[in-house]
Amino acid sequence: MSKNTSEKIKFVTSAARPLTGELRVPGDKSMSHRSVMFSSIADGTSHVTGFLQGADAMATLNSFRAMGVEIEGPVNGELTVHGVGVDGLKQPQIDIDLGNSGTSIRLLSGLLAGQSFPVAMVGDASLSRRPMGRVADPLRLMNADIETAEAGRPPLKLKGGAQLKAIDYPTPMASAQVKSCVLLAGLYADGVTRVKEPAITRDHTERMLSAFGVEIGKDDQGWISIEGGQRLSACDIDVPADISSAAFFMVAASIVPGSELLLQHVGINPTRTGIIDILQLMGGDITLENQREIGGEPVADIRVKAAQLKGIHIPEHLVPLAIDEFPVLFVAAACAEGETILTGAEELRVKESDRIQVMADGLQILGVDAQPTADGMVVRGAGLSGTVSGGAFGGGRVMSDHDHRIAMSFSVAGLRSTAPIEIDGCEIVATSFPNFVELACKAGFGLQAVEENE
Numbered sequence: 001m002s003k004n005t006s007e008k009i010k011f012v013t014s015a016a017r018p019l020t021g022e023l024r025v026p027g028d029k030s031m032s033h034r035s036v037m038f039s040s041i042a043d044g045t046s047h048v049t050g051f052l053q054g055a056d057a058m059a060t061l062n063s064f065r066a067m068g069v070e071i072e073g074p075v076n077g078e079l080t081v082h083g084v085g086v087d088g089l090k091q092p093q094i095d096i097d098l099g100n101s102g103t104s105i106r107l108l109s110g111l112l113a114g115q116s117f118p119v120a121m122v123g124d125a126s127l128s129r130r131p132m133g134r135v136a137d138p139l140r141l142m143n144a145d146i147e148t149a150e151a152g153r154p155p156l157k158l159k160g161g162a163q164l165k166a167i168d169y170p171t172p173m174a175s176a177q178v179k180s181c182v183l184l185a186g187l188y189a190d191g192v193t194r195v196k197e198p199a200i201t202r203d204h205t206e207r208m209l210s211a212f213g214v215e216i217g218k219d220d221q222g223w224i225s226i227e228g229g230q231r232l233s234a235c236d237i238d239v240p241a242d243i244s245s246a247a248f249f250m251v252a253a254s255i256v257p258g259s260e261l262l263l264q265h266v267g268i269n270p271t272r273t274g275i276i277d278i279l280q281l282m283g284g285d286i287t288l289e290n291q292r293e294i295g296g297e298p299v300a301d302i303r304v305k306a307a308q309l310k311g312i313h314i315p316e317h318l319v320p321l322a323i324d325e326f327p328v329l330f331v332a333a334a335c336a337e338g339e340t341i342l343t344g345a346e347e348l349r350v351k352e353s354d355r356i357q358v359m360a361d362g363l364q365i366l367g368v369d370a371q372p373t374a375d376g377m378v379v380r381g382a383g384l385s386g387t388v389s390g391g392a393f394g395g396g397r398v399m400s401d402h403d404h405r406i407a408m409s410f411s412v413a414g415l416r417s418t419a420p421i422e423i424d425g426c427e428i429v430a431t432s433f434p435n436f437v438e439l440a441c442k443a444g445f446g447l448q449a450v451e452e453n454e
């Protein structure tokens, strides 16, 4: 598959065999972004291994290069970053282009709000539709001069030169990006900045800042605190495989009878393991092996065997812990016996696409009874026997809406489809999982990436 996202690629599924073997999916996207951000503003030279060489993390990396940071690599996931210190970034000569990446633009707004220079951040058509008021609001409370386009959308313009002041900020939504934005701005603020979230979200910012020597507190009321003026000391970061990428294979091996896959070296931070909990509640056969801790993050090999899944009402407290996995969980639900109900997941509507609507549209095209709701979906599963001889999906042509996770989720649906599924707009898969087709085919998928002539 091409990494050039300007080429149009469609995926076409075909007959699969049971999925077997051992594989390592690419590095965690959230940690890859943070590894570059934090090592760039650290004192000294940091080494990163396991870095995700996907378009989103590369957008973050290129923005620090544009701000004068010398970065060697990535070569085979290895980077050497010559940190410039918290006050060493330089004004970029161009607008920073963050492509498709919400994490990049939202974390960078916090990190750059306290710099002495102005900066403008832009993105692709999808990012340009996503809400930025959620970061602009707290940053304004901290005294940042930040401008958004109409309705709080990108581009984002930071004037620079503001002396930030510390705030106490209860985030209105469960969002690690908003929490991280405020904490990173807090690094540049006078006093102690505190953030409290309505539900626990991924804590890679807190863990990785600690690894760089920053003191981060958390009290028993859930307030996370950071004192401004701290410096970061260079360190080495080993990024484990991304559980959000492993999720496609967890569902795939669960729904194809006779499958058994071992997913190696996957990050199992408890703020990310909602996918495992939900699949287990549905009857999935998933076990963790060789659990260990690497660089302050828990890691394991994950063994997944085929199982007859059953429908459940997904507990709402698991929603933020599996927030990126719902597109593929809807595919699992379509193969389960009975009804699966998702509620409390309205955040899915403001991701790279409206993941509730786009998945419901595609599932309906494939013959699945999937009803979107304001904050989730109701999916009536086909069970093991399926609609036709083991199939849970009919074939058809579905849209990814240029959303990487939707494209990969419908590829997983192809494993239990009675006819080929054609998925449009799959060049976007390169944002998080550039070698998806190669690994999927190695495991037993029938999947082809085809260049589309418009």
Ligand SMILES: O=C(O)C1=C[C@@H](OP(=O)(O)O)[C@@H](O)[C@H](O)C1
Binding pocket: 029, 030, 031, 103, 174, 175, 176, 177, 178, 180, 202, 323, 324, 347
């Ligand atoms: O902080 C992060 O790295 C991320 C946080 C989540 O977004 P929200 O903060 O919008 O929930 C998640 O969906 C995204 O893929 C990565």
Ligand SMILES: C=C(OP(=O)(O)O)C(=O)O
Binding pocket: 029, 056, 100, 101, 102, 103, 104, 324, 351, 352, 405, 432
């Ligand atoms: C939501 C996602 O990423 P981001 O917000 O960084 O674009 C994702 O990868 O599913």
